[in-house]
Amino acid sequence: xxxxxxxxxxxxxxxxxxxxxxxxxxxxxxxxxxxxxxxxxxxxxxxxxxxxxxxxxxxxxxxxxxxxxxxxxxxxxxxxxxxxxxxxxxxxxxxxxxxxxxxxxxxxxxxxxxxxxxxxxxxxxxxxxxxxxxxxxxxxxxxxxxxxxxxxxxxxxxxxxxxxxxxxxxxxxxxxxxxxxxxxxxxxxxxxxxxxxxxxxxxxxxxxxxxxxxxxxxxxxxxxxxxxxxxxxxxxxxxxxxxxxxxxxxxxxxxxxxxxxxxxxxxxxxxxxxxxxxxxxxxxxxxxxxxxxxxxxxxxxxxxxxxxxxxxxxxxxxxxxxxxxxxxxxxxxxxxxxxxxxxxxxxxxxxxxxxxxxxx
Numbered sequence: 001x002x003x004x005x006x007x008x009x010x011x012x013x014x015x016x017x018x019x020x021x022x023x024x025x026x027x028x029x030x031x032x033x034x035x036x037x038x039x040x041x042x043x044x045x046x047x048x049x050x051x052x053x054x055x056x057x058x059x060x061x062x063x064x065x066x067x068x069x070x071x072x073x074x075x076x077x078x079x080x081x082x083x084x085x086x087x088x089x090x091x092x093x094x095x096x097x098x099x100x101x102x103x104x105x106x107x108x109x110x111x112x113x114x115x116x117x118x119x120x121x122x123x124x125x126x127x128x129x130x131x132x133x134x135x136x137x138x139x140x141x142x143x144x145x146x147x148x149x150x151x152x153x154x155x156x157x158x159x160x161x162x163x164x165x166x167x168x169x170x171x172x173x174x175x176x177x178x179x180x181x182x183x184x185x186x187x188x189x190x191x192x193x194x195x196x197x198x199x200x201x202x203x204x205x206x207x208x209x210x211x212x213x214x215x216x217x218x219x220x221x222x223x224x225x226x227x228x229x230x231x232x233x234x235x236x237x238x239x240x241x242x243x244x245x246x247x248x249x250x251x252x253x254x255x256x257x258x259x260x261x262x263x264x265x266x267x268x269x270x271x272x273x274x275x276x277x278x279x280x281x282x283x284x285x286x287x288x289x290x291x292x293x294x295x296x297x298x299x300x301x302x303x304x305x306x307x308x309x310x311x312x313x314x315x316x317x318x319x320x321x322x323x324x325x326x327x328x329x330x331x332x333x334x335x336x337x338x339x340x341x342x343x344x345x346x347x348x349x350x351x352x353x354x355x356x357x358x359x360x
Contacts, residue, residue: 004030004188010060020046022212033189035199038209044192052081080149081158086141088133095129098148119147139170159191230358239275240320246270254316256294259348273358278321280350283342290345298340
């Protein structure tokens with residue numbers, strides 16, 4: 001598919017020492033749902049604002065549908081933006097809020113209302129057209145903001161932390177609705193969030209940012225299963241890390257040797273860091289054997305609804321987490337007790353290997 005957004009060496013310098021975005025090149029295909037993911041201060045919102053024309057890059061070029069829009073103002077770019085706070089006019093009805101931008105483009109009153117009604121139908125709020133924003137719930141106001149943004153079918157919709165103001169239940173609901181909306185309208189969505197779950201569940205592609213640069217760019221499953229660095233592994237999900245050294249075809253940790261499937265292109269004895277997910281780690285049943293078995297002792301057990309997060313202490317004192325679902329038949333007496341000796345195991349293909357000793 002053709003690229004709808006092309007960023008070529010984009011940088012934003014606020015001073016010699018303060019750099020918001022540092023030499024980012026990125027291509028977004030027409031119709032994709034791409035998420036810029038990272039912690040506060042990583043440059044994701046600055047990058048989004050430059051795509052929208054609200055900030056000018058210090059260096060680089062921005063192309064929209066093949067046209068250079070680097071210095072084109074926002075109102076002349078075929079993009080729309082949905083802000084965190086919805087930015088709805090409280091004195092206008094829902095329909096008037098959506099039609100406002102259309103009237104600025106020269107649409108007649110009747111045509112603007114018809115288009116507003118169609119946009120509201122798409123977000124499931126057709127019956128709210130004559131209500132005012134303050135009469136709506138937070139989730140409904142967010143959907144009105146989305147309807148206003150898509151009503152004129154821009155080439156690209158930019159979403160700046162669109163769900164951050166909602167409570168947990170509404171966020172879950174809106175994730176599904178926004179994904180369905182993207183499929184309905186078929187336009188390109190570029191979203192900014194710090195929430196890994198939002199990024200993984202809603203996006204076709206996730207761009208993880210670190211200190212103004214792209215740390216990794218790929219499909220959600222690829223980033224989760226094959227993180228390029230400890231930073232990505234720790235930001236996309238939860239990861240256990242252990243210091244190790246290259247040893248033959250595997251690695252040696254202070255708690256015991258581990259077999260790995262990932263190629264380790266370093267000399268014997270070189271420092272490495274291994275990582276593995278809590279949900280890919282098992283506590284073996286008594287008498288069970290498995291690859292990469294390490295003796296441990298239960299340190300803490302936390303119930304989190306769907307299951308247990310069990311923290312175990314390895315022979316060298318390092319602690320790792322084991323996540324396990326709760327079977328219906330599990331009795332309270334079967335829950336592991338702190339101090340209980342156990343053996344944990346993780347399959348070789350579920351272990352990441354990173355060069356060097358990493359402090360995460």
